[in-house]
Amino acid sequence: MTIPTGVDDLTAEWLTGALDLGRVTSVAASPIGTGQVADSVRLELGWDPAGAGPDTLVAKVTAASDASRQAAVATRTYEVEVGFYTDLARTVG
DSSP, X not given: OOOOXXXXXXOHHHHHHHHOSSEEEEEEEEEESOOSSEEEEEEEEEEESTTSXXXXXXXXXXXXXHHHHHHHHHTTHXXXXXXXXXXXXXXXX
16 A cells, blocks of 8 residues: 555545545545644535445645755654654643
8 A cells, every 4th residue: 555645645545445444435635734844724524325434534644845845854844744643642631
């Protein structure tokens, strides 16, 4: 499975495979926040069968802005965040 690099990659087909809860039939994305080094969106999902998964979820992908991506890479922001989720998240309440 590929890792989405932008909001446009968060398709019904990709979400169906990633979530493995049923078939995602529709996706509507609404931006959240200002996106300093990443783009965050609220996804409203349609399902087959209905109710097979969450109606909404939040997704975060690398920033669409080239300048924002370059700043995040230069400051290792993406590495640090992945490290948090990999190593520390399980220890935080």
